[in-house]
Amino acid sequence: MGASEIRAAFAAAAQEDRAALIPYLVAGRPGVEELPHLVRDVVAAGADIVELGVPFSDPLADGEVIRNATRRALDAGVTVAGCLDQVRAIRALGVEVPIVLMGYVNPLLAYGVERFCADAHAAGVDGLIVPDVPLESAGPLLDAAATHGLGMTFLATPLTSDARIAQLATASTGFLYAVASTGTTGARADVAASTHELLARARASARDTPVAVGFGVSTPGHVTELAPHADGVIVGSALVALVEQDPVAAVARVGELARAAHHAVTAP
Amino acid sequence: MNQTLHHTPDALDGFRLDAAPMPDAAGQFGDYGGSWIPELLVPAATRIADAWAAARIDPAFGADYAQLCREFIGRPTPLQHAPRLTAQAGGAQILLKREDLAHTGAHKINNAIGQALLAKRMGVRRIIAETGAGQHGVATATACALLGIECVVYMGAHDIERQNPNVLRMELLGAEVRPVEEGQRTLTDAVSAAIRDWVVDPDGTYYLLGSAVGMHPFPVMVRDLQSVIGHEARVQSLELLGALPDAVVACVGGGSNAIGTFRPFVDDADVELHGAEAAGDGIDTPRHAASIVAGSDGVLHGARTRLLQDADGQVLTTHSISAGLDYPGVGPEHAQLAATGRATYHPVTDDEAMSALDVLCRTEGIIPAIESAHAIALALRLAADRAADSTIIVTVSGRGDKDLATIAEYRRAKGLPDGRL
Numbered sequence: 001m002g003a004s005e006i007r008a009a010f011a012a013a014a015q016e017d018r019a020a021l022i023p024y025l026v027a028g029r030p031g032v033e034e035l036p037h038l039v040r041d042v043v044a045a046g047a048d049i050v051e052l053g054v055p056f057s058d059p060l061a062d063g064e065v066i067r068n069a070t071r072r073a074l075d076a077g078v079t080v081a082g083c084l085d086q087v088r089a090i091r092a093l094g095v096e097v098p099i100v101l102m103g104y105v106n107p108l109l110a111y112g113v114e115r116f117c118a119d120a121h122a123a124g125v126d127g128l129i130v131p132d133v134p135l136e137s138a139g140p141l142l143d144a145a146a147t148h149g150l151g152m153t154f155l156a157t158p159l160t161s162d163a164r165i166a167q168l169a170t171a172s173t174g175f176l177y178a179v180a181s182t183g184t185t186g187a188r189a190d191v192a193a194s195t196h197e198l199l200a201r202a203r204a205s206a207r208d209t210p211v212a213v214g215f216g217v218s219t220p221g222h223v224t225e226l227a228p229h230a231d232g233v234i235v236g237s238a239l240v241a242l243v244e245q246d247p248v249a250a251v252a253r254v255g256e257l258a259r260a261a262h263h264a265v266t267a268p
Numbered sequence: 269m270n271q272t273l274h275h276t277p278d279a280l281d282g283f284r285l286d287a288a289p290m291p292d293a294a295g296q297f298g299d300y301g302g303s304w305i306p307e308l309l310v311p312a313a314t315r316i317a318d319a320w321a322a323a324r325i326d327p328a329f330g331a332d333y334a335q336l337c338r339e340f341i342g343r344p345t346p347l348q349h350a351p352r353l354t355a356q357a358g359g360a361q362i363l364l365k366r367e368d369l370a371h372t373g374a375h376k377i378n379n380a381i382g383q384a385l386l387a388k389r390m391g392v393r394r395i396i397a398e399t400g401a402g403q404h405g406v407a408t409a410t411a412c413a414l415l416g417i418e419c420v421v422y423m424g425a426h427d428i429e430r431q432n433p434n435v436l437r438m439e440l441l442g443a444e445v446r447p448v449e450e451g452q453r454t455l456t457d458a459v460s461a462a463i464r465d466w467v468v469d470p471d472g473t474y475y476l477l478g479s480a481v482g483m484h485p486f487p488v489m490v491r492d493l494q495s496v497i498g499h500e501a502r503v504q505s506l507e508l509l510g511a512l513p514d515a516v517v518a519c520v521g522g523g524s525n526a527i528g529t530f531r532p533f534v535d536d537a538d539v540e541l542h543g544a545e546a547a548g549d550g551i552d553t554p555r556h557a558a559s560i561v562a563g564s565d566g567v568l569h570g571a572r573t574r575l576l577q578d579a580d581g582q583v584l585t586t587h588s589i590s591a592g593l594d595y596p597g598v599g600p601e602h603a604q605l606a607a608t609g610r611a612t613y614h615p616v617t618d619d620e621a622m623s624a625l626d627v628l629c630r631t632e633g634i635i636p637a638i639e640s641a642h643a644i645a646l647a648l649r650l651a652a653d654r655a656a657d658s659t660i661i662v663t664v665s666g667r668g669d670k671d672l673a674t675i676a677e678y679r680r681a682k683g684l685p686d687g688r689l
């Protein structure tokens with residue numbers, strides 16, 4: 001388990017001539033009991049990797065949809081330790097795809113970065129995304145993640161230079177996250193031109209590191225448009241919004257998104 | 269027309285933006301500070317850090333800043349002995365550093381003018397800011413009007429209610445005020461909302477942060493600009509007393525007026541530094557905002573510092589009667605000054621602050637901001653135990669006009685005259 005599983009998931013998708021589909025779900029939504037079953041169903045519907053958001057009171061990089069969902073999770077008492085319990089429950093249901101946790105740094109510091117990485121690995125977590133830890137501050141986190149075999153993911157944005165993309169990719173032992181647009185997470189109507197430009201630069205600079213694109217990627221059309229240009233596609237807010245309304249519909253949507261990730265699919 | 273009028277020598281002379289040492293390039297104050305930010309903001313924060321590193325040592329920038337301080341802000345602000353307040357405390361001599369007399373009514377303008385000058389120099393056309401008490405919003409709106417820059421201010425909906433006069437002031441000055449309805453609807457939520465605006469267009473927008481908090485370089489830059497308070501106070505103290513004071517006192521929200529007051533005295537080992545934190549209903553209750561006295565180490569709004577958080581690292585809701593102190597974190601340099609013991613921080617409750625506010629009004633004819641009343645309360649407490657030949661300088665960070673509605677409500681609840689005849 002860990003970084004190598006993440007790499008293997010991207011390789012397997014590429015073998016099948018498609019981008020890996022990576023849904024983002026908020027841990028504890030729609031409920032602590034329901035989330036593991038939702039993950040199992042989402043994987044059955046075609047998810048290659050699952051990204052789970054660890055709730056934080058002040059999620060600076062997130063738009064309204066994810067903020068509201070994480071607020072509800074916190075109100076329901078979801079803790080960092082509780083998130084790891086949910087990962088254990090997911091594994092107990094037989095889910096084998098890589099699970100990547102996305103969480104802000106302060107709860108990890110409170111838990112203890114070293115202890116967190118050890119416990120996360122033991123619970124069945126494969127990788128970490130910590131969006132408010134830039135490379136310059138990441139030393140201790142990188143060390144702890146490496147010690148426990150967790151794959152790290154850093155974010156590259158349309159404003160990131162090529163040289164820095166290369167550094168971020170090198171440090172990303174899991175995958176490199178290409179942030180499709182400026183702003184916070186949240187559904188967007190269209191794929192920005194800057195997204196394609198970033199993906200071209202990222203793939204040129206990232207060498208062996210898989211590149212997955214997210215932030216605003218919402219519809220099967222977006223996925224079809226981006227899949228040929230990325231190793232993976234991350235769909236967050238659009239799914240989180242659906243989970244809040246109708247988790248069954250969210251599972252069906254993952255199926256559509258997974259089909260859209262095949263390179264053979266042509267845009268409608 | 270761009271020449272400086274000749275002025276008679278005053279306490280502002282000799283002020284330097286680079287008087288205090290830079291922390292290291294990463295903005296670390298010992299274990300605190302740094303830059304814990306999303307990748308989207310890294311280029312913008314780096315650009316501002318580089319621009320400030322150049323501006324703070326550029327004599328031309330320093331001269332522009334000093335000129336605006338003198339001619340627009342009305343600096344130097346007085347340092348004056350407060351005889352009747354001193355008598356009330358019954359101990360040390362109390363001197364007031366009158367930031368309430370600065371243009372727009374609080375120290376916040378020192379920072380806003382300086383950063384707006386920097387933004388102008390960087391070619392920015394749009395400035396955003398957060399505000400709690402509304403003083404930083406007013407100061408930013410003022411600086412933007414003066415320099416011709418678009419201005420958007422985020423303000424918690426709760427603060428819009430309790431500091432309403434400042435909302436109209438911002439609007440008159442041409443700023444757009446955006447209410448923040450999330451979280452506790454106060455300063456901390458306004459900071460988060462401003463940061464979320466900033467990530468939309470980090471290249472075209474300048475985030476003009478109002479306190480010595482947040483990611484590098486804001487704690488350094490705000491400190492450098494606000495140090496004009498302590499520089500003047502030090503010069504004025506030597507003039508007035510022939511000596512440095514025994515102690516200086518300021519209130520601490522994010523900590524900008526306090527670090528500006530303290531910093532020029534940090535190397536004067538005999539001068540005690542005392543900060544007043546908002547203790548709300550008391551630090552033994554959950555309703556306070558005393559992040560140094562009652563908080564722990566963590567990361568908030570891009571800096572490692574002291575903050576109020578639960579065991580799981582979630583940021584706690586806070587309470588203070590003063591909007592400007594109602595914030596769960598504090599500037600990283602204060603966290604360092606507390607850790608090294610160079611400065612001491614004390615809790616001051618809502619009730620203590622409101623009673624000190626009454627005392628200052630009646631003894632000296634000054635209606636202070638409720639934030640500043642926390643510093644007055646601490647000065648009264650410290651002065652009472654000291655000899656009459658010792659001296660305490662307390663910074664009156666702002667004036668209280670903005671607070672009249674809150675003061676009336678407080679007095680009503682206590683059964684005191686509240687302005688209704």
Ligand SMILES: Cc1ncc(COP(=O)(O)O)c(C=O)c1O
Pocket residue numbers: 374375376400401402403404478479480519520521522523524525526591592593637639640665666667
């Ligand atoms: C008059 C006044 N004093 C103090 C403060 C607290 O801020 P800081 O701690 O940054 O000086 C404020 C903030 O709004 C204020 O308006």
